[in-house]
Amino acid sequence: MEQTLGQFMQQQAPKLWQQTLTHTGLTCMSLLLSVLVALPLGIFIARKPKAAGVVLGIAGILQTIPSIALLGFLIPLLGIGAIPAITALFLYALLPVIRNTFTGITGVDPAITESAWGLGMNSWQVLTQVEIPLALPVILAGIRTAAVINVGVAMRRYIAAGGLGEFIFGGISLNNTHMILAGAIPAALLALAFDVVLSFVQKLSSHRLRKAAWIIPAILLLSSSAYVIPSSQQKMLAGFTPEFMGREDGYLGLTSVYKLDIPTVVISDAVMYKAAFEQKIDVISGYSTDGRLKAYDLVTLTDDKGIFPPYYAAPVVRVEVLKTYPEVEPTLNLLAGKINDSVMTELNYRVDYRKQLPEQVAREFLQSQGLLKNQETSREGKIRLGSKIFGEQYILVHMYKLLLEGYTPLSVELKTGLGGTKICFDALTHGEIDLYPEYTGTGLLTILKASTAQQKQLGPNRDRVYAFVQKEFQKKYQLQWLSPIGFNNAYALMMRRSQAQAFGIHTISDLSTYVSNHHLQP
Amino acid sequence: MIVAERLTKAFDGLKAVDNVSFEVKEGQTMILLGTSGCGKTTTLKMLNRLIESDSGRVWIQGKDIFSTKPEELRRNMGYVSQNNGLFPHLTVAENIAVVPGLLKWEKSKTRQRTESLLDQLNLPYRSYAHKYPDELSGGQKQRVALARALVSDPPLLLMDEPFGALDPLTRSAIHQEFRELPELQRKTVVMVTHDMAEAFELGDQIALMHQGTIRQLGTPEELMFRPASNFVKDFFQHQRYQLELKALKLKEIWPFLSDSQELITPTLQSEQSLWEAMEWLAEKKPAVVKNELTNSLKTLSLPILQTAYQQYKDQF
Ligand SMILES: Nc1ncnc2c1ncn2[C@@H]1O[C@H](COP(=O)(O)OP(=O)(O)OP(=O)(O)O)[C@@H](O)[C@H]1O
Ligand SMILES: [Mg+2]
Numbered sequence: 093m094e095q096t097l098g099q100f101m102q103q104q105a106p107k108l109w110q111q112t113l114t115h116t117g118l119t120c121m122s123l124l125l126s127v128l129v130a131l132p133l134g135i136f137i138a139r140k141p142k143a144a145g146v147v148l149g150i151a152g153i154l155q156t157i158p159s160i161a162l163l164g165f166l167i168p169l170l171g172i173g174a175i176p177a178i179t180a181l182f183l184y185a186l187l188p189v190i191r192n193t194f195t196g197i198t199g200v201d202p203a204i205t206e207s208a209w210g211l212g213m214n215s216w217q218v219l220t221q222v223e224i225p226l227a228l229p230v231i232l233a234g235i236r237t238a239a240v241i242n243v244g245v246a247m248r249r250y251i252a253a254g255g256l257g258e259f260i261f262g263g264i265s266l267n268n269t270h271m272i273l274a275g276a277i278p279a280a281l282l283a284l285a286f287d288v289v290l291s292f293v294q295k296l297s298s299h300r301l302r303k304a305a306w307i308i309p310a311i312l313l314l315s316s317s318a319y320v321i322p323s324s325q326q327k328m329l330a331g332f333t334p335e336f337m338g339r340e341d342g343y344l345g346l347t348s349v350y351k352l353d354i355p356t357v358v359i360s361d362a363v364m365y366k367a368a369f370e371q372k373i374d375v376i377s378g379y380s381t382d383g384r385l386k387a388y389d390l391v392t393l394t395d396d397k398g399i400f401p402p403y404y405a406a407p408v409v410r411v412e413v414l415k416t417y418p419e420v421e422p423t424l425n426l427l428a429g430k431i432n433d434s435v436m437t438e439l440n441y442r443v444d445y446r447k448q449l450p451e452q453v454a455r456e457f458l459q460s461q462g463l464l465k466n467q468e469t470s471r472e473g474k475i476r477l478g479s480k481i482f483g484e485q486y487i488l489v490h491m492y493k494l495l496l497e498g499y500t501p502l503s504v505e506l507k508t509g510l511g512g513t514k515i516c517f518d519a520l521t522h523g524e525i526d527l528y529p530e531y532t533g534t535g536l537l538t539i540l541k542a543s544t545a546q547q548k549q550l551g552p553n554r555d556r557v558y559a560f561v562q563k564e565f566q567k568k569y570q571l572q573w574l575s576p577i578g579f580n581n582a583y584a585l586m587m588r589r590s591q592a593q594a595f596g597i598h599t600i601s602d603l604s605t606y607v608s609n610h611h612l613q614p
Numbered sequence: 615m616i617v618a619e620r621l622t623k624a625f626d627g628l629k630a631v632d633n634v635s636f637e638v639k640e641g642q643t644m645i646l647l648g649t650s651g652c653g654k655t656t657t658l659k660m661l662n663r664l665i666e667s668d669s670g671r672v673w674i675q676g677k678d679i680f681s682t683k684p685e686e687l688r689r690n691m692g693y694v695s696q697n698n699g700l701f702p703h704l705t706v707a708e709n710i711a712v713v714p715g716l717l718k719w720e721k722s723k724t725r726q727r728t729e730s731l732l733d734q735l736n737l738p739y740r741s742y743a744h745k746y747p748d749e750l751s752g753g754q755k756q757r758v759a760l761a762r763a764l765v766s767d768p769p770l771l772l773m774d775e776p777f778g779a780l781d782p783l784t785r786s787a788i789h790q791e792f793r794e795l796p797e798l799q800r801k802t803v804v805m806v807t808h809d810m811a812e813a814f815e816l817g818d819q820i821a822l823m824h825q826g827t828i829r830q831l832g833t834p835e836e837l838m839f840r841p842a843s844n845f846v847k848d849f850f851q852h853q854r855y856q857l858e859l860k861a862l863k864l865k866e867i868w869p870f871l872s873d874s875q876e877l878i879t880p881t882l883q884s885e886q887s888l889w890e891a892m893e894w895l896a897e898k899k900p901a902v903v904k905n906e907l908t909n910s911l912k913t914l915s916l917p918i919l920q921t922a923y924q925q926y927k928d929q930f
Contacts, residue, residue: 207699210664210772211713211762212689221712225703 100270108259112278115255118174119242119286122181124312127235130186134193134231135219144194151187159184159245177246184245185238192234196227229294236290243283256282258334258358271338328607331359331373340544341537342377342583345399352604365390374587375603379403381433381484381581383440391592392584396599398552400583403533404576405484406558407492411570413526417473421574423499424492424527426463428575436484436579443483450483454490465498472501478525479508480516484581488529513538521569531581535561535573554580615640615802616661616770621670623656630656632826634670638819640769643803645813648823654806655696657823658774661804662688674770689716692763692771696806697779698755700747700762706732707743710762717766724765731761734797753784757791764797771798773805777812789815810853814860815887822846834861839930859889862926864903864914870922871903871912880904880911891919 101108130151137144154162159180166176200223208222224231246255259275336342337358346352354375359367368376369388378385380392380403407424414421431439439457442448458464477492479485486508493504507525510516513534519525536542536550536557550556562573585600597603616638623631631653638644646654659665661672663684672679679687700709707728714724729739735757747755756776763771777785789812792798807813813820814834821831829849830842838854838861841847850857864871865884882891884905891914895901901914 203695203697203699204701206664207693207695208701209684210662210688210693210695210699212685212687212716213712214685217716222701226701 097270097273101274104259104274108274108278111256111258111275112282115243115246115257115279115282118177118181118246118255119239119282120312122178122242122246123185123235123239125178126182126185126189126238127312129182130189130234131193131231133186134190135197135224137190138194138197138223141198148187148191148194151190154183155187181242181245185242188234188237188241189231190234192230192237193227196230196234197223199230200226232290232294236287236294239286239290240283243279243286258337261334268338327355328374328610329372330354330356330375330377331364331367332356332377333361333364334358336377336583339537340547341399341401341533346585346600349397349399350600350604352600352607354603354607368586368588371588374591376586377583378586379581380584381436381440381579383437383442383444383483385586386437386441387445389589390586391589392586393592393597393603394599395552395582395584396601401533401536401547401550401552402554402557402580403531403582404554404558404578404580405488405529405531406576407527407574408520408530408535408565409527409572409574410520410523411566411572413475414572417475417500417502419500420475420496420502420527421572423495425575426495426499427491427577429578430461430463431457431578433579433581436581439487440484443487450486451490454487454494457487458491458494463498464494467498467501469501471503473503474505475502475527476505476507476525478510478516478519478528479506480513480528481509481511485529488577492527492529520571529577530573532557532561532573532576533582535565540564540568615642615675616804617673618657618661619671621657621660621672622668623653623660623665624668629826631660631667634823634826634828636819636821636828636831638802638804640802641800642818643805643816644819644821645817646804646806646821646823647808647810647813647817649808652823653826654808654823655774658772658804658806662691662693662772685716689713689766690768690770692766692768692773694759694763694771694773694776696774698747698759698776700755700759702747705744705746706737706750706758707739709747709758710765712762713766727765728761731764731797734795735761736791737761752779752781753788756780756788760792767797769800769802771801771803771805773803775806775808777809778807785809785812786815792816810850810857811860814857822849824849835863835866837861839927856889858927859892859923860887862888862923864888864891864912865905865907867922867926868905868912870925871914871918874902874911874913878902882914888919888923892916895919 133147137147157165162180162183166179170176170179204226205218205222208218213221246257256275256279260272260279263269263271263273263275332343337356339345343356357373359373359376364373364376365378365382365384365388367373368390376390378390378392384390385392409420409424439453442453443450455464475496477489479489489506489508493506496502496504507519510519510525510528513530516525516528516530517539520528532554536547540561542550542560546560550560558573558576565571565573585603587597587603592598595602595606597606618637619635621631621634622629634653634657636644646657648654656665660667660670661674661679663679674687674691701712704712707725710728710731711724714727728743732739732742737754737757742750742754742758747758750758756779760773760776763773777788780788793816805816817834819831820834820837821828822837823829824845830837830846832840832842834857837846838850838858841850863884864882864886867888868884878900880902881899882894882901882903884903884907886903891901891903895914895916903912903914904910905912
């Protein structure tokens with residue numbers, strides 16, 4: 093039964109509320125900090141115009157750095173979580189506030205400042221009694237710009253800092269429109285609210301503004317407190333991706349089945365492994381065959397209660413294509429059962445970490461298996477292969493390409509980098525591609541949206557899940573699952589090898605026991 | 615009261631003020647008069663150190679102005695800048711309270727003083743104290759700027775074209791008020807203007823400046839009737855008649871007037887200008903002038919005035 097958006101939001105209300113608060117707090121705190129820094133800086137350069145070019149230049153450059161790059165730069169310095177996120181937002185908010193403070197103050201009519209000097213004010217009195225009050229509308233306009241920028245930037249997938257972006261990006265990767273909207277609507281309202289409140293204050297006549305101006309720092313300070321930085325010293329800390337957080341076969345299962353009660357931050361997949369390696373976090377939610385597992389010397393914990401459904405990879409092909417080109421199926425099945433978890437991890441490692449080309453890795457693997465064949469014929473017919481946007485998929489489609497070119501006269505076109513599951517799957521059903529590698533777990537949960545009851549019934553059994561998705565895909569979408577390649581890229585909890593050994597943690601139950609024994613409630 | 619000696623200031627190598635010296639006695643008004651760009655404002659601002667002179671010295675009440683901090687110096691003299699310089703974000707009362715605030719006066723004292731000043735300036739406290747500058751007319755703003763400069767009762771007042779932004783009618787009305795303001799009677803004033811009539815109406819002394827130097831320093835009468843050079847003579851040429859009437863006081867033409875036979879109360883003082891006498895006569899009122907010094911009375915009419923003025927001029 094389909095849930096309405098309203099029901100979804102109602103169900104998620106506490107979390108939604110929490111994330112909206114976090115989002116507000118994040119924005120306000122960074123805004124407050126940047127006002128604290130930018131205001132004096134703007135005043136300074138208004139007094140020393142020679143420094144203005146340099147300061148405005150630097151702040152301008154900071155603003156052009158994409159947030160993901162900025163975070164990538166900050167995380168090694170500041171770790172993950174609130175601090176780099178606030179720092180990044182803070183840096184983005186600097187420019188508008190500095191610039192407007194500068195223009196506001198230098199824009200005060202010199203005749204007015206001169207008469208202030210003439211009455212016997214000293215430098216500080218001229219600044220506080222005349223220049224700042226008169227520049228206030230312009231300064232506020234700068235703060236308003238900064239606030240709107242910050243609400244927007246805070247929406248991007250933040251590293252363990254929380255905020256509405258978790259809903260939005262979780263929703264995108266889970267192919268869940270309600271979830272996207274549940275994040276996007278409050279975020280848009282929040283941006284609007286900031287803009288309306290600040291523009292209202294800004295439009296007050298300068299006289300009343302002077303009296304109201306103190307309210308701004310007060311509000312900012314108050315709202316900042318909505319964001320309490322998760323403190324996690326000494327205790328173990330988990331970092332999970334936003335999509336993992338929202339799933340029954342993810343965080344929800346960990347808490348309900350394993351009773352795992354561990355302090356948790358939400359973190360982007362892009363930096364999660366590295367953060368674990370750098371001991372910023374201790375437990376992460378990764379994929380079993382991720383190359384970074386090897387790169388960062390992490391181990392997976394056994395899912396002893398079987399909450400993670402199997403994610404066996406297999407090519408999904410349009411039935412129509414199999415009928416037109418019957419030679420496709422046997423060719424692709426040449427790979428069936430050939431790659432186990434550790435082999436796939438190794439291949440991923442070479443692509444993700446050693447930066448070898450997926451094509452080269454695919455070619456060398458097929459060669460080592462004796463499957464590589466070169467065939468020079470005139471090409472007839474065309475087949476289009478799609479892939480999602482990560483290394484493992486690139487490797488797999490390149491293997492398929494080499495096999496198809498070696499064993500059939502078909503010409504092959506690659507359409508790699510089709511984003512997430514939703515984009516790839518839509519491309520396939522709309523006939524824009526003919527096949528792509530998919531995982532049984534994704535098919536079950538993200539595409540078929542199997543109910544909790546169905547999931548329970550299927551359990552972690554590989555064959556039952558495979559049979560289920562195969563049957564359903566045929567029936568619903570006229571898509572055919574070919575034989576699985578062999579590895580199981582399921583979710584797994586991972587820890588640093590050294591730490592897991594030191595604490596004697598091998599299974600998720602071990603972890604749960606360890607955490608409940610060592611984390612005393614305050 | 616105020617003595618300036620050989621003040622010089624150059625901007626980018628060009629002398630804006632060159633070797634300017636003058637003295638203003640206690641209670642006197644000195645006008646810096648001259649065409650645009652001749653260095654009036656620069657000279658005035660060197661007196662309160664808004665512009666630091668390159669060389670030269672200034673004493674105010676016998677004290678070298680470079681021996682005190684600029685802020686202290688400025689708090690002891692009123693300053694009305696070109697185009698009033700009121701703070702647009704403060705009310706009339708708050709604008710006036712700025713200097714008392716700097717001097718840490720009690721609130722009640724500031725308020726009392728503000729009320730009495732505003733009343734003197736025809737801006738009843740009740741209706742004007744809480745208005746903002748942009749709610750006032752040009753003349754009202756000017757009066758508030760004056761009140762702000764006068765609030766701490768400084769012995770010296772510096773004003774830079776205080777009436778520059780006003781239309782001629784408002785301007786002459788405010789001149790009248792300005793002269794009659796009890797508050798101002800005791801003050802030493804240095805005022806900048808490029809309006810000759812204003813200079814002659816308000817100044818005890820006029821310093822006529824040109825290209826950074828003072829070409830002549832003297833009373834209005836001296837400038838009109840004993841010009842130091844052809845430059846000074848030419849400067850006033852096209853307004854000569856009007857200016858002469860303003861420069862001349864009735865006492866100067868006393869010998870050319872006939873004694874009054876009627877025993878009526880005098881309506882004019884010998885200290886008043888011919889211009890004022892003419893204004894009076896234009897309303898066809900009987901005019902009898904009293905000379906305070908000699909305690910004598912003279913009768914006045916337009917023809918009499920005309921003849922006496924001609925006779926006076928014929929002396930030169
Ligand atoms: N801060 C400055 N920098 C450079 N030149 C200046 C500066 N201030 C004044 N000057 C120059 O000095 C000369 C005298 O200027 P000042 O302001 O004293 O003239 P003014 O007599 O007050 O003129 P106005 O009647 O137009 O106000 C002018 O040529 C002006 O261009
Ligand atoms: Mg000037």
